[in-house]
Amino acid sequence: MLDTGRAPGANAALGEPARHTLAEDTAWSAAASVSSLVGRLVAGIIIARRLGPEGTGQLAYLVWMADFVGTLSGLGLQNTMTRFLADVQGRGAVELTSSLARWILVRFLGLSVVGAAALAIAGAEAKEGHETLSLLCLYFLAQGIGSLYLAHLAGRQRFDISAKLNLGTSCLLVAGVLAGTWTGGVRGALAGYLAAALLPACLSLTLLRGRACTRAVGPLLRKRVWSYAVNTWLAAIVSALVWSRVEIFFIKRYWGDGDVAMFTVGLSLAGMAAQGPALLCGALMPHFAARAGAKDMDSVARTYAQATRLLALMLFPICLGVAAVTPALLPLLYGASFTPAVPSAMVLVAFSVLGVATVGSSLVYGLERSQFIAVSGLLGAALSVSACFLAIPIWGFWGAAWTRSAVQCTMIGMGFWYIARRLGFAVPFAALGRTLLAALVSAALAYFATAGSPSSWSIAVSAGIMTVCYGVIVRQMGLLSLSDVNALERLFAKMPGFFARASRSALVWIARAS
Structure with a gap:
């Protein structure tokens, strides 16, 4: 995961290769995904508390329908975009990446229209209301098209841009869901999901610009x-x-x-x-x-x-x-x-x-x-x-x-x-087996720490107990090497200085390194 070899990427304009290590790409990718994860988690908590079990279940079913139809209609082109853009850059044919991205996007757009029609039919069979169904289809289109742009960024290995984009969409998601559940219940929450998906969808459409076709996508490719x-x-x-x-x-x-x-x-x-x-x-x-x-x-x-x-x-x-x-x-x-x-x-x-x-x-x-x-x-x-x-x-x-x-x-x-x-x-x-054993022993202590009086304080105390216990067990079992510490340190390089130093000190102690 943390090989030090340079990986090809792209510059800020997504045109020429950039020099990013895998550790740097991994750190940016993690930051991008953390933003998305936190946004979805906060939005889910808002939905659960505002709509209760029935409304939460109804919205979850609608979003699942959109996701499943997206899987059926997408023909694997999102993963394909990431894989082949990275492959083309790895072979040094950077000028081909824009043409390939546009070629894939055009075909994905056609499939998305078919998918939206299928979703509308499925929603009508499920007796969803007209307004809800319209919002669901719009969300389906925006979500799918936007995810293709994120796949494009991953293939070009521009995880720094993904991190910033995901932060923006996460903020839009939380704000949209908060406003939507307050004013429109389930439909309002769905509108919040749609609002968050619009930004990456619009950016994805910029890949259609004619300047991208600098080299044809050959029949073999x-x-x-x-x-x-x-x-x-x-x-x-x-x-x-x-x-x-x-x-x-x-x-x-x-x-x-x-x-x-x-x-x-x-x-x-x-x-x-x-x-x-x-x-x-x-x-x-x-x-x-x-x-x-x-x-x-x-x-x-x-x-x-x-x-x-x-x-x-x-x-x-x-x-x-x-x-x-x-x-x-x-x-x-x-x-x-x-x-x-x-x-x-x-x-x-x-x-x-x-x-x-x-x-x-x-x-x-x-x-x-x-x-x-x-x-x-x-x-x-x-x-x-x-x-x-x-x-x-x-x-x-x-x-x-x-x-x-x-x-x-x-x-x-x-x-x-x-x-x-x-x-x-x-x-x-x-x-893997030894790591699982260490985690099981530590988790057992955390369980007993909260079993007597479940509260936010007991959760915090149990987390501290488990962290210390796990670190000691990992140290005694020799599960972390100095090379692992160096690899993890490259991931923590973007963290504030105090946290980076504290993390390294703890890791070095666990690895028994001086």
Whole structure:
């Protein structure tokens, strides 16, 4: 994750290569994703407290419809944009990137119109009101087109621009949702989502300017792009059934909006826990693609192993720690009316440790092996849908939490097997196992610290206890090396001086380095 080799990027005008290290790209990517994550979390809390379980569940179902139709109609072009722009730059053909970006965007716009029509039909069948349906279709178009621009920035490795853009859209989202829920209920909240999506959508349309066509996209490249896009599209569809929120459809059908809300707040809490460390992986896929394009596979292997270990060191304690304090944290954030969601939320948050496979997913996509994800995902999709049919009508969102976790464990196991056996990269299983043990012991202490008197104070105390305990265990087990400290230090370089120095001191102590 933190190889020191230079990765090609682009200048502020997105024209010529810029010199960014992977650590710099990773730091900016994390900043971009943190802005988006915090914005969605705050917006979700506002929605839950203003609309209650029923309104929250209704809005969650509408947004899920838009996201799922977007997956079906997008043909994998967003991921394709990122992968091939990075690949083209890695081969030194920087002048081709603008032409390729425009070529992909034109085709994506046509598919988006088809998707909006399909969403309108689906919404009409679900008996949604005319105003709500109109807002939903507009949000669908803006969200999809805007996400393609973010994919374009990732492919050009301009994560600094992504960070600033995501900060702006997050502020718009929070302000829009706050105003919308105050004046218009569910429709107002949906309008807030639309307002936040408009800025990146407008920027995406600027890629259509004729100046971009400085070099034609040749037939060989078009063939590679379409092949990758179709495989990525199939992978995205099955991923939506395994990793996204397909359970919402079944909970809505068999139980209603209130139960949808109970499940979605658990997913939101799990996302909050898992996304923080996983945000550091945003720069990996284009980095792997660029290094593969430059035939530097040794760098790819080193980066994969180190990134997986470091992600686990951060992800495991956060996920298990948040799961341990969920009985106190969830009602504090979303309100007492969401207390019934606590048990299922604990399951979802605990199993979000599976996000450690994010590095492997970036590796597979970066090496243009998306066909494996498409094929293996068919099994996961079949398992997921079958489990939903069997469990959710009986156990509701509690059954959904367990079936989701079980299917995802199966998929992660298949992914590790493919990386180790087919791609020939070493998966650091021993380090992952020891890190998981350290996190489990620390999380157990956090749970008992909040069990007696759940409150904001007990959460803060338990977090401190767990942090110290985890640091001591990691030190005693020798899970952090000096090279890891140096890699993490490059990530913290953009932090204020005091925090950067304090972070390095703590990491050096844990690594037993002087």
